[in-house]
Structure formats: structure tokens, C-alpha cells
Amino acid sequence: MISLTSPVETRAHRWPAGVKLGALCLASTGLFLTGSAAVHVAALLLVLALYAAPGRVFLQAGLRSLRVVLPFVAILLVWHAVTGELRAGALIVLRMVTLVALANLVTMTTGLGELVDLIRRLTAPLRRLGLPTHLLETAIPLVIRFTPVLVARAENLAEAWRARSRRRPGWRLILPLTLQALDDADHVGEALRARGGPLGPQ
Incomplete structure (x- = not known):
């Protein structure tokens, strides 16, 4: 997705x-x-x-x-x-x-809300066994939400590269794209912790 x-x-x-x-x-x-x-x-x-x-x-x-x-x-x-x-x-x-x-x-x-509700219902048996299904309920919407964001970031980096060089960017975009993804992950993690989410204190 x-x-x-x-x-x-x-x-x-x-x-x-x-x-x-x-x-x-x-x-x-x-x-x-x-x-x-x-x-x-x-x-x-x-x-x-x-x-x-x-x-x-x-x-x-x-x-x-x-x-x-x-x-x-x-x-x-x-x-x-x-x-x-x-x-x-x-x-x-x-x-x-x-x-x-x-x-x-x-x-x-x-909508992401509908998907989260569906995941919550499907994982209810696992929750009764004491498994932390709230992590799954958060991870799947994040993947869906940030995949197109990363694609857009890659396109922006490619356009910036083409504006400065005639060579194809290729593998040279991997490092800056990875750094941007890690930076986004840090910000999302901090936001979740600040709101007492799955990455915060339990």
C-alpha cells in the first residue's frame, strides 16, 4: 500500500x-x-x-x-x-x-482511521494473550502515511541533482534519502513519546 x-x-x-x-x-x-x-x-x-x-x-x-x-x-x-x-x-x-x-x-x-479500527478488531485475540498489539496499530498507518512522503522526497532530491549535474543521480541519492528518513523517524518518535504513544512510557 x-x-x-x-x-x-x-x-x-x-x-x-x-x-x-x-x-x-x-x-x-x-x-x-x-x-x-x-x-x-x-x-x-x-x-x-x-x-x-x-x-x-x-x-x-x-x-x-x-x-x-x-x-x-x-x-x-x-x-x-x-x-x-x-x-x-x-x-x-x-x-x-x-x-x-x-x-x-x-x-x-x-481512511487510516478505518484501517486502524480494523487492525484493532483483528488483533483482539492477540491482545487477550497479552501481546502489545498497539505497536502494530501504530506501525501500519505510519508505513502507509510515510511511503508516499519518502517517494516525494526522492523525487525532490532527484530534481535538485538534475539541476546541478548532467549525470544521473542513481545510487548517490541513497545516503541523503536515508538520512532524511532517519530524521523523520526521530521526529515521529519524539512526537509519539510526547503524547504518551506506543513509544512512550507504558
């Missing part, structure tokens, strides 16, 4: 979070159980149709957030082409893009 809630209101916004996550689990299981290229292509086209249904603004926002998977697509295709297993690589790419797009669709149409 790599997106924030979409500002475009859709019918899916009114569906229960449990139903959407359950459908995502079923779709994931189904795609992993089949090796048919036709099924994978049809699934991807169906997901694109779901993105397009609410309108162009929603479609553009969804596709923009999926750019993060493009480097992985390129790496997988190149690797499988070198190893002579391009068909297997294409299936993996189709499956990956489809499932990431579906997961992104869930987060675009589901």
Missing part, C-alpha cells in the same frame, strides 16, 4: 474496510495460484478499469503513485531476460503490478 486516501469521493469509500481487505486477500491468493498469462493480463486491465471508473483525476492520482514500482519492474524484466526466463519474469511483473495497484486502491478509498 503506497498511497494516501484519495480526495475524490467514490462508491468504494463507503464500503467497509474489512470487505476491501478481504477482496484484496482473495485476489492475491488467486493470482498466486494461477500461472495463466491471460488471467494476469485480464486482472491488470480490470484494475485499470477500476481506477478509471471514478474519473480522470482519480486515475491520474492512482497511476502517479504507482511509479514507485517501475524500477522493480525494470530490474525483474532485465534479470529474467538475462536468465532466459522472460515469460516467468513477465508473469511476476504482471502479478506484482496488479497486486500493488489493488493494495493502493484500497488505501486510496479507505
Whole structure:
């Protein structure tokens, strides 16, 4: 899941979070159980149709957030082409893009509060066993919230690099991006401790 809630209101916004996550689990299981290229292509086209249904603004926002998977697509295709297993690589790419797009669709149409409530209900049995499920309830929304933030930071760093050099930034952005991520993590940790959150005194 790599997106924030979409500002475009859709019918899916009114569906229960449990139903959407359950459908995502079923779709994931189904795609992993089949090796048919036709099924994978049809699934991807169906997901694109779901993105397009609410309108162009929603479609553009969804596709923009999926750019993060493009480097992985390129790496997988190149690797499988070198190893002579391009068909297997294409299936993996189709499956990956489809499932990431579906997961992104869930987060675009589901508020973080709904997801936290769902996680709290699902982890209730673990809580009765004395396990600290509040950590999970905090960690998952943070991952969802900060993934697009880190992607935006990487894009800003790349633009700053291109403004100063003709060479591609590539691996040179890893260190500054990592430092920014660690700095953000420190600030979030301090904020949680100040509010008596999961990282604060228990």
C-alpha cells in the first residue's frame, strides 16, 4: 500500500474496510495460484478499469503513485531476460503490478482511521494473550502515511541533482534519502513519546 486516501469521493469509500481487505486477500491468493498469462493480463486491465471508473483525476492520482514500482519492474524484466526466463519474469511483473495497484486502491478509498479500527478488531485475540498489539496499530498507518512522503522526497532530491549535474543521480541519492528518513523517524518518535504513544512510557 503506497498511497494516501484519495480526495475524490467514490462508491468504494463507503464500503467497509474489512470487505476491501478481504477482496484484496482473495485476489492475491488467486493470482498466486494461477500461472495463466491471460488471467494476469485480464486482472491488470480490470484494475485499470477500476481506477478509471471514478474519473480522470482519480486515475491520474492512482497511476502517479504507482511509479514507485517501475524500477522493480525494470530490474525483474532485465534479470529474467538475462536468465532466459522472460515469460516467468513477465508473469511476476504482471502479478506484482496488479497486486500493488489493488493494495493502493484500497488505501486510496479507505481512511487510516478505518484501517486502524480494523487492525484493532483483528488483533483482539492477540491482545487477550497479552501481546502489545498497539505497536502494530501504530506501525501500519505510519508505513502507509510515510511511503508516499519518502517517494516525494526522492523525487525532490532527484530534481535538485538534475539541476546541478548532467549525470544521473542513481545510487548517490541513497545516503541523503536515508538520512532524511532517519530524521523523520526521530521526529515521529519524539512526537509519539510526547503524547504518551506506543513509544512512550507504558
